[in-house]
Amino acid sequence: MAKNEPAHFGDPSLPAWSLPAGSADRIAIGVEWPERVTREWAWGGSTGEGVRVCILDSGIEPNHPLVGELQGSVAMVKTESGEISFTDDAEGDLCGHGTACAGIVRSLAPKAGIFSVRVLGAGFKGSGPVLLGGLRWAIEQGFDVINMSLSTTRRQFAELLHELADSAYFRRTVLVASAHNMPVESYPWRFSSVISVGSHEEQDPLTYFYNPSPPVEFFARGVGVEIAWLGGGTIRSSGNSFATPHMAAICALVLAKHPELTPFQLKSVLYLTADNVGGGGRSEAAS
């Protein structure tokens, strides 16, 4: 299900490798930017409807009251021949991590479609290839947002992950990934084509900050968060794992209102509406 190319690109079969004289119309920008980008403009009134969010994680518990209906649920598995394949996921969530992330997205973007791709939970061994296979599959499906509250430290996967992250970026799939708060090299959050997220300590779920000292680009709510827990309940928890779906949900809200935004433009909107940047501001928070 490839995403539709926006009409303003003209003939979608012609890639914009260069721009001949007099053809600037071909790359007209399909967004009317206001003089000042505010949260009201960015996502005022949005429920996330029409946007498809993929939770690449441990699966999602079916019918959890804080998550509700899923658009679909698959598990990535390693076949006997060693290939990574997908199958309908009947097991739900084995550890609770994916359900927690899905619950946060649902709480902020109540009408966004949520899809589960399970890459964790079947043991630690082989988790790298399964993670890569799951991400590749999710990008091919053309999800608007992919939430990755996980990372790998294995350098052998870094190059491939980098390629996948870039291909998502060019295909207008936004990867939102948890940053590490320890001095270790891990991926994919360090890549500039993804939106990387760390935690702040405030309690407002729509408060987020732009970090002028990357690699972590944004700080979202990640301390004392009430998360969906296995068995239909909730529990309080902290970690960048839960800051990430807050940003993923905000991306969904913006994309529902402005579906033509590229990941670059979306990141610019997030920057302009961050709490520590002039264009945003809590007083103008849309919801």
Next chain:
Amino acid sequence: MTDLRAAVAAGTLGSEESYKALLQSIVEVARAIFGARASSIFLHDVKTDELVFEAVAGEGAGELVGRRFPSSTGVAGWVLVTRQPLVIEELEQDPRFAREAAESTGFVPKGLMAVPLLHDEQALGVLEVLDRPQQAVFSLKEMELLGLFAHEAAIALDLLQRAREARAVLEEEGGESEALARFAAYLADAEPEQREAAQKLLEAIEALLRASAAGPEGL
């Protein structure tokens, strides 16, 4: 690790016992600093894909070391596979977790902090701190402190694993590897004059080996 390098390493690296003592000291300090009821370090056993209690301070100390559970279960399992630290409060509200926790730790914690032990590009295990004082509000400062402990624990766990690997090679090989390990250990502890003499002897052996490897023409 090659057999001979393992043999020398087994002779000169610290012993498994000293690294275990270091891990134990780390959980004791972590427990004391956080004012927690217990603290544990789990090692990920790659061969069996299980997490193993390697050091425990406070509640469960003395009983849990050596106990194993599958790497994909529980909060420690989340942390290991996602490589993300995690703090969870009000755990006792979940009866399923309470049962699992009681089975694996001997008591039901109200809350826990867990952090992956990352060394180089490996996730070697997990450090957990259970039940900080109830009035203590969790903040990112605690997370940072936990990260510092994790860094220390990961280095100790790496050394422990290396010592064990070297020991395993020796046990399998025996014979000349073991003799070499003994020699390396003596050398490491010897006085300077003895070391000098031993080094001369080694150089002579090396020259002899090089000459015989070159064959009769080289003589």
